[in-house]
Amino acid sequence: MAEPIANEFETLQLGDKRLDRRCKIIAERLAANPQASINAASQGWNETHAAYEFFDNDSVDEAKILDAHRDATMRRIDQQDSVLLVQDTTELDFTKHPTEDSGVLNEEYRYGLYDHSQIAFSETGLCLGVMDVKLFSHNPETLGQNSDQRKQLPIEEKESFRWLQGYRQACQLAGQLPDKQVISVADRESDLYDIFVEAAQHPSPADFVIRAKQPRCTPERDVATGPSVYKKVADEVASAPVSMRLQVDLTATPKRAARRATLDVRAKRLSIKPPHARKAELPEVELSVVEVREVNGPGDGTDVHWQLLSSLPIDTIDQIQRVIDIYVTRWPIETYFRVYKSGCRIEEIQLETNARQRRALMIYKVVAWRLMYLTMLGRQCPDLNCEAVFHEFEWKPVRDEPLPSDPPSLGELVLMIGQLGGHNNRRGDAPPGAEAMWNGLRRMKDFSLAWQAFGCDNSP
Structure with a gap:
């Protein structure tokens, strides 16, 4: 590609230029064939051996690998007026082939890691890059610790602290970029009162949109119910007038039919x-609350009902709609995790120690970002010349018709790549998705290698 994935590591400094070069080569090989094993993606035994030596090298700091990609991500953020920092957690299950020092997930027989990532998106859904990753697991000996004991711990000693840390990183970015609007976005697990207090007290607070999980109260007493009862936030917003009514098409999932x-x-x-x-230690806060509730739903547990908590204004219909749109933009992180886990098959990685595994995972994080970025860039900038992203020897062998004098647009090429990966391109079909793209890019790489091997790139 004209902007190869190696460019994501331009500022990489592992303390040895040979290690920096090796990291770029490994990233290029894995990006070209993300579903292949490390052995299959490498070109020959020498590269394979060098890759394993890289992952086994204690001088390779996993944080520095991500730092370099973060530098590149900041350059893309600089082109935006606002940026969404979306955080979420997924499981990486290595039970079939755990490392020698593997921790466990939610059961002592399930080996693996939790991956808590913070990913930057534009408000239009373009994946700008991975800003932070926390990999952690449970200790089998403390896995069954009493939940009441955990509740008594300070927030800094709880696993949920990661959500507050993520918000603090968003505030730090807001301080670095005072001309940008930084908005932290997360789902129900991040509904922590500490985040709301942080937003009220931080010198450079980021905005936030969080889906509510906890039943919260206002400071106003509900005297009709009892002297010690406070009015419920859910009741207060449910009694507000309807601001607008939306019609949306819900896609089919394993739990619901399309409707x-x-x-x-x-x-x-x-x-x-x-x-x-905690009423003695924490102040009251003021929040915008947006409720989205399905009318006459099926009543089978799939009815849409969101309560969104935000620092953003909700004085107009457009402002309310923006809060909803920002929350919906959280969903692509689920696609990112699917690309990361299925598109890159990271749960099939077989490395002997946690340290080796974590170094490999950091490179795969960038590979997964690249797949997401190309998929969405083709949708959002379809008229862009494809040579802004792909080399001539990459796009030419993809075409199944006489070559034009000018390169196709990025939108046209993404559609061709998607068709190579199984996209049907029927009337009414959505643009190619991430799965079609990762399969198509792998085939395109094979075609381009053959094109160059047979000297076709020199043909008129």
Whole structure:
């Protein structure tokens, strides 16, 4: 590609230029064939051996690998007026071939890692890069620790602290880029009162949109119910007038059939009371609350019902719609994890120690980003000349017709690559998805190697 994945490591400094070069070569090989094993992706035994030596080298700091990609991500963020920092956690299950020092997941017989990632997106959904990764696991000996004991721990000693850390990183970025709007986005597990307090007290707070999980109260007493009862946030926003009604098409999932849903949207600015057990140490906060509720849903547990908590204004219909749109932009992180786990087959990696495994995972994080970036760039910039992204010897062998005098647009080429990967391109079909792209890019790489091997790149 004209901008190869190696460019993501331009600022890499592992303390040895040979290690820096090796990291770039490994990234290029894995990006060219992300589903292949390290052996299959490498070109010959010498490269394979060098890759394993790289992963086994204690001088290779996994954090520095990600730091270099973060530098490249910051250059893309600099081109945006606003940036969404979306955080989420996924399981990496290595039970079939655990490392020698592997931790466990939610059961002592399930070996692996939790991957908590913070990924930057534009408001239009373009994946800009991976800003942070935390890999962690459980100790089998403390796995069954009493939940009441865990609740008594300070936030810094809980696993949930990672969500607050992610928000603090968003605040740090907001301080670095005062001319940008930085918005932290997360799902229900991140509903921590500590984040709301942090937003109120931080000198450079990032905005946030978080889907509510906890039943929260306002500071106003519900005297009709009892002297010690406070009004519920859910009841207060549910009693607000409908701001707008939306019609959305829900795609089929394993738990629901495809359907068109009617959604009522309500919004209200509310003061929120701290949790009862911490009322002495935490102040009240004020939040925007947006409720999205399906009207006349099937009642089978798949009805849409979101309560979104945000620092953003909700004075107008457009502002309310923006809060919803920002939350919806959280969903591509699920696609990112699917590309990372299925497109790159990282759970098939067989390395003997945690340290080796983690170094490999950091490179695969960048490979997965590249696949996501190309998929969305073709949709958002379809008229861009494809040679801004791909070399001539890459796009030419993909065409199944006489070569034009000018290169095709990026949108046209992405469609061709998608068709190589199994996209049907029927009337009404959505553009190629991530799976079609990772399969198509692998085939395109094979075609381009043959094209160069037979001297076709010199033909008119």
